[in-house]
Amino acid sequence: MLRATDVAKYYPVRTDALPWNQGRNRAGKVLRAVDGVSLEVRRGETLGVVGESGCGKSTLGRCLVRLTELTSGRVEFDGRDITNLSARRLRPVRPGMQLVFQDPQASLNPRRRAGDIVAEPLLVHRYGDAAAIRRRVSELFDVVGLAFAHLDRYPHEFSGGQRQRIGIARALATDPKLIVADEPVSALDVSIQAQVLNLFADLQDEFGLTYVFIAHDLGVVRHVSDRIAVMYLGEVVELAETEALYAAPAHPYTEALMSAAPYIDDTADADGTPDTADADGTAAPGTERRERIVLTGDVPNPVAKPAGCAFHTRCPYARERCAVERPRLTETSPGRHTACHYPLTAPGGTGRVNSQVSTA
Structure with a gap:
């Protein structure tokens, strides 16, 4: 349905907006x-995109539907290259791809x-006369x-979940094939999140929709996604x-991200000891215990990205090669692509292969 190849979006840094820097760039x-960024979205699937705030998730989503112009790269939608289409030639393509905002x-x-x-997108794309549009909106x-009584209300008269439903209805108006959902539940209460997520799932089953689902909540992404792309500092890692x-993250950043996600240990006894624990309280062999991985250092400045791997300044497994050579996103095992010189899983995904590597 969608293919992105080496998509890049750069913003020039200007300082002339400050009074003491007039005329200086x-x-x-x-x-x-x-x-x-290079990725593909299969027809009928949900591709989750995760990463910490500022990693470029929302900008990528806007680039995929040409709401933001690309600096370089290529985007193909439903077999057609839309990268350089003019506004006039892009207009008939627009109904097929829509965006739900955060x-x-x-x-x-x-x-x-x-x-x-x-009704606005129906008017823009000349769906029909006023009666036909009214029926479609209903x-x-x-x-x-x-x-039906909600048609004549204003947005402030709705709850947050209802307002998001209006946004989803607007996205569905033109019978799209692809919907990019940019953190659509992050501004909602937990109970309302579940309702909206179930609505997304029902709509996908009913209309055969394809989703790019952007979020920073790992639990939400796991619930709705068929595949997941992990972003760090503007790159898919x-x-x-x-x-x-x-089950087995291959990139060190993914490993740290997963360790930070809250979870419920449903194997624990009333005293908090796992059911599978030995008499001394330690976990029995074969029992998976999550350990929190705390990354040191700050996220690098995207204006001055470090050479080599963008994550090597915070990676506990970094080697000398990581500081000088940028890893490419390559297939490290069937169905898995990783941008890492030393992925944490063996080719068959059987376990970590460099757990003893010291920090460079």
């Missing part, structure tokens, strides 16, 4: 928001009624679980099937 300085409050026009908001409200990724 940092010549040649750029912020590398997305730095050479903040449902900010993404809805507060001066327009909910029904008019959902159908969309019913699909996302909103009542690991791409794998969801369960394989959670």
Whole structure:
């Protein structure tokens, strides 16, 4: 459905907005928001994109649907190269790819009624006369679980979850094939998150949708995704099937990210001791125990990225090669791609192979 090849988005760094720097620019300085990302999204699947704040997830999502122009690279949608299409030639492609925004409050026009908001893409793409558009909007409200009476209400009259449903209805209006969901549940309460996630799943089953699901909540991504791409400092460092990724992460950053995710140990007794523990309280052989990995140092400045692997300044397994040679995202085992010179899993995904490597 979608293929991105070496997609990059750089923003020039300017300082002339400051009174004491009028007319002065940092010549040649750029912020590398997305730095050479290549991935494919299969028809009918959900590709999760995770990473810490500022890693370039949202910028990548906007680049994939051409809401943000690429600095370099190539994007193909449904077999067609859309990288350099003009606005006029891109217009008939737009209905097939839509975006659900992170903040449902900010993404809805507060001066327009909910029904008019959902009807806008139908008017833009000339869906039909006023009666046909009204019927279509009513159908969309019913699909996302909103009542007909909600059509004439304004966004401030809805809850956060209801506002996000309006945003989803607007995205569905043009019968898209692909939806990029940019952290669509991060601004919602936990109970409402579950309702919206279930709605996404139901819509995918009903309409055969393909999702790129961007989030920083690892539990949410695991619940909804078929495959997961892990981003760090504008790059995809690991791409794998969801369960394989959670069972045995291959990149050190993924390993640290997974260790930070909260989980429930449902094997523990009332006193907190695992059921499989020995008499001395230690875990019995074969019992997996999660250890928190605390990374040292700060995330490097995206304006001055380090040479070699972008993660080597914080990686506990880094070697000399990591500081000078940038790893490419390559297939390290069937279905798994990793951008690491020394991946943590063997070719068959049987376990860590460099756990004793010291920090460079």
